[in-house]
Amino acid sequence: MAKQSKQDSSRTVKIHDQQMHRGNGGELHQFAEDGMPVLTTAQGGPVADDQNTLKVGERGPALIEDFHFREKIFHFDHERIPERVVHARGYGAHGYFETYESLASYTRADIFQRAGEKTPVFVRFSTVAGSEGSADLARDVRGFAVKFYTKEGNWDIVGNNIPVFFIQDAIKFPDVIHSVKPEPDSAFPQAASAHDNFWDFISLTPESMHMIMWVMSDRAIPRSFRFMEGFGVHTFRLVNAKDESVFVKFHWKPKLGLQSVAWNEAVKINGADPDYHRRDLWEAIKSGNFPEWELCLQIFDQDFADKFDFDILDPTKIIPEEILPVQPVGRMVLDRMPDNFFAETEQVAFMTQNVPPGIDFSNDPLLQGRNFSYLDTQIKRLGSTNFTHIPINAPKCPFHHFQQDGHMAMRNPVGRVNYQPNSWGEGPRESPIQGFRHFPSEEAGPKVRLRAESFNDHYSQARQFYISQTMPEQNHIADALTFELSKVRTPVIRERMVSHLLNIDETLAGKVGHALGLREMPKPAPAAVPTRQDLDASPKLSIVENGPKRFEGRKLGILVTDGTDAALLNALIAAVTGEKAVYEIIAPKITGVQTSDGKWVEAHQKIDGGPSVLYDAVVVLPSADMIADLIRESTARDFVADAFAHCKFIGYSEAAMPLLEKAGITDNLDQGVVKLGAEKDVKTFIGELGKLRVWAREPSVKL
Numbered sequence: 001m002a003k004q005s006k007q008d009s010s011r012t013v014k015i016h017d018q019q020m021h022r023g024n025g026g027e028l029h030q031f032a033e034d035g036m037p038v039l040t041t042a043q044g045g046p047v048a049d050d051q052n053t054l055k056v057g058e059r060g061p062a063l064i065e066d067f068h069f070r071e072k073i074f075h076f077d078h079e080r081i082p083e084r085v086v087h088a089r090g091y092g093a094h095g096y097f098e099t100y101e102s103l104a105s106y107t108r109a110d111i112f113q114r115a116g117e118k119t120p121v122f123v124r125f126s127t128v129a130g131s132e133g134s135a136d137l138a139r140d141v142r143g144f145a146v147k148f149y150t151k152e153g154n155w156d157i158v159g160n161n162i163p164v165f166f167i168q169d170a171i172k173f174p175d176v177i178h179s180v181k182p183e184p185d186s187a188f189p190q191a192a193s194a195h196d197n198f199w200d201f202i203s204l205t206p207e208s209m210h211m212i213m214w215v216m217s218d219r220a221i222p223r224s225f226r227f228m229e230g231f232g233v234h235t236f237r238l239v240n241a242k243d244e245s246v247f248v249k250f251h252w253k254p255k256l257g258l259q260s261v262a263w264n265e266a267v268k269i270n271g272a273d274p275d276y277h278r279r280d281l282w283e284a285i286k287s288g289n290f291p292e293w294e295l296c297l298q299i300f301d302q303d304f305a306d307k308f309d310f311d312i313l314d315p316t317k318i319i320p321e322e323i324l325p326v327q328p329v330g331r332m333v334l335d336r337m338p339d340n341f342f343a344e345t346e347q348v349a350f351m352t353q354n355v356p357p358g359i360d361f362s363n364d365p366l367l368q369g370r371n372f373s374y375l376d377t378q379i380k381r382l383g384s385t386n387f388t389h390i391p392i393n394a395p396k397c398p399f400h401h402f403q404q405d406g407h408m409a410m411r412n413p414v415g416r417v418n419y420q421p422n423s424w425g426e427g428p429r430e431s432p433i434q435g436f437r438h439f440p441s442e443e444a445g446p447k448v449r450l451r452a453e454s455f456n457d458h459y460s461q462a463r464q465f466y467i468s469q470t471m472p473e474q475n476h477i478a479d480a481l482t483f484e485l486s487k488v489r490t491p492v493i494r495e496r497m498v499s500h501l502l503n504i505d506e507t508l509a510g511k512v513g514h515a516l517g518l519r520e521m522p523k524p525a526p527a528a529v530p531t532r533q534d535l536d537a538s539p540k541l542s543i544v545e546n547g548p549k550r551f552e553g554r555k556l557g558i559l560v561t562d563g564t565d566a567a568l569l570n571a572l573i574a575a576v577t578g579e580k581a582v583y584e585i586i587a588p589k590i591t592g593v594q595t596s597d598g599k600w601v602e603a604h605q606k607i608d609g610g611p612s613v614l615y616d617a618v619v620v621l622p623s624a625d626m627i628a629d630l631i632r633e634s635t636a637r638d639f640v641a642d643a644f645a646h647c648k649f650i651g652y653s654e655a656a657m658p659l660l661e662k663a664g665i666t667d668n669l670d671q672g673v674v675k676l677g678a679e680k681d682v683k684t685f686i687g688e689l690g691k692l693r694v695w696a697r698e699p700s701v702k703l
């Protein structure tokens with residue numbers, strides 16, 4: 001027999017009788033000598049050696065008898081489930097929804113009956129096009145899916161951060177998604193719409209033009225999940241106890257206001273921190289800064305709907321808030337991260353068809369198609385009809401049914417009764433009073449494959465969105481279109497897109513056409529109905545107009561060196577914390593710096609790991625002694641130059657001037673570059689930060 005190596009014998013674990021305890025469920029826990037639980041197989045058998053496979057001799061072949069090795073590798077080989085075909089990359093959190101007041105006159109849904117009612121929720125934010133490992137700052141729509149665990153079963157609002165969609169009919173979904181995903185021969189680009197297939201499809205699909213305006217706007221590069229709106233997109237119904245119905249559109253409004261990043265910033269964030277959005281949510285919730293949204297409703301009836309010349313069933317349309325104000329009906333607070341990403345965020349199964357009594361569907365053809373899709377996808381991904389047995393998907397209210405068996409059945413009916421009606425006086429019964437009653441809308445007509453004429457206007461709201469943006473936001477849309485179309489290799493696709501832009505806004509089309517170097521402008525695309533020029537701008541559609549009032553929830557980056565003025569630094573930290581914002585110290589070495597008072601300040605980031613793109617504003621506080629060293633670091637120069645180019649507020653101490661010069665910004669100093677001479681300047685500076693960006697600077701930086 002081979003000698004046991006020294007290393008092996010030191011790992012041998014002895015189990016003492018007195019170290020065996022019964023757990024709460026009566027199960028027997030075994031504890032190793034060091035008090036930690038004994039490693040077991042999935043069958044519960046204690047494991048003696050987890051470092052070496054069972055072999056014939058220490059240099060010999062492995063033995064098939066090694067059940068522990070076989071089980072461990074077998075399980076590992078099956079760790080992955082198919083990622084979501086869309087919205088693969090996502091991040092979730094738990095929280096609660098609190099109802100403001102009873103909405104009983106509109107809906108019988110239990111969740112809306114009592115003021116102060118708290119309902120647990122799970123939310124998953126996502127990008128759409130990229131696969132699970134793609135970067136967070138792709139230009140893309142963000143998923144905003146909320147599962148309410150109500151007392152009448154799960155209700156899912158499976159929404160996005162954009163209130164309209166690319167297509168009007170679900171049958172086009174595979175096409176739009178195929179076109180945006182990596183091209184099937186080359187398998188690139190990943191998580192990017194800037195390629196021929198996408199723009200080919202879009203330029204042949206005029207109904208997508210309104211959505212394209214949103215996706216080319218800064219809405220598609222949000223700063224954080226916490227600063228995004230969410231939308232149910234479709235028109236739904238509310239139905240009250242008397243079976244009367246009104247239409248409703250769902251909106252989520254972030255308490256901390258809207259905010260996005262600049263495209264050049266997004267590109268750099270993807271390199272510096274591809275997990276930027278998930279890290280942001282994790283850090284906010286783990287530090288007790290719980291993000292909050294208000295659920296707001298737009299409620300209307302058929303008469304109101306009939307006043308529009310677009311169809312309220314068309315998911316490429318919005319009802320401007322200036323015409324129909326939103327009504328806040330509750331707030332959602334996210335206060336707990338999942339214990340395990342896979343168990344919760346990956347396995348959560350959202351379904352548009354999950355609605356409680358009192359919430360119902362409209363005939364929106366996209367919604368109708370989705371109601372088929374989401375059940376299918378769960379079988380594919382989670383592998384069993386019993387996906388509702390997984391804790392994250394199980395209702396939190398009592399439930400009783402006769403569904404049984406199947407793969408991974410965790411709960412089967414107990415006893416004899418597994419059908420109804422039965423004579424045994426046992427088991428659940430249907431209830432016409434409490435149960436879900438579909439709203440009995442009258443439907444009749446020939447069986448056809450047709451789209452209603454009321455779905456024909458593809459340009460008016462695209463134009464309305466564009467004219468509702470501030471000047472910098474309009475410029476960003478033109479820049480995004482130019483960037484994306486410049487990645488398109490086929491000239492005719494570029495021209496076709498510009499021909500659509502001509503129907504939206506001639507100035508926009510002119511800017512993009514010029515930036516693409518078109519020798520001649522194309523003719524406007526043929527339009528089923530002419531673009532309405534009379535729709536008023538809707539300021540609620542602008543991010544800049546709906547930004548935060550304060551710096552709350554944002555992050556300040558403070559660049560320091562040895563000898564940094566301690567009084568100034570402490571004043572900054574106090575002011576930023578007082579504003580309920582956070583900060584990070586960035587230093588030449590990760591261990592930190594010794595400030596002017598001799599104290600040691602630890603760094604959060606070494607300078608090349610903390611570029612300014614990760615912060616909402618920055619401060620440069622080097623000491624006069626160390627500035628010569630700092631300006632030699634190209635990352636320090638980039639820190640300042642990028643913050644300036646991205647129109648951020650920059651605070652600086654006198655000693656930082658040589659760095660500002662080296663970064664090439666001193667010729668252009670504006671009110672956003674603020675000298676912090678004394679502690680009193682700090683307060684004014686922090687007060688300014690709620691403006692987030694100095695947009696007046698943008699024309700001069702020409703990003």
Ligand code: HDE
Nearest residue numbers: 084087124143144145159160170173233369370373374377
């Ligand atoms: Fe989805 N969508 N979708 N979608 N969708 C999925 O369901 C689908 C649409 C949305 O975080 C899939 O579980 C069809 C609009 C979100 O887990 C799938 C159509 C909106 C999420 C599916 C649409 C959405 C999904 C993939 C056209 C905004 C992620 C995996 C009719 C209102 C939920 C899954 C999460 C996920 C189908 C269009 C939002 C395949 C057929 C419009 C937020 O079932």
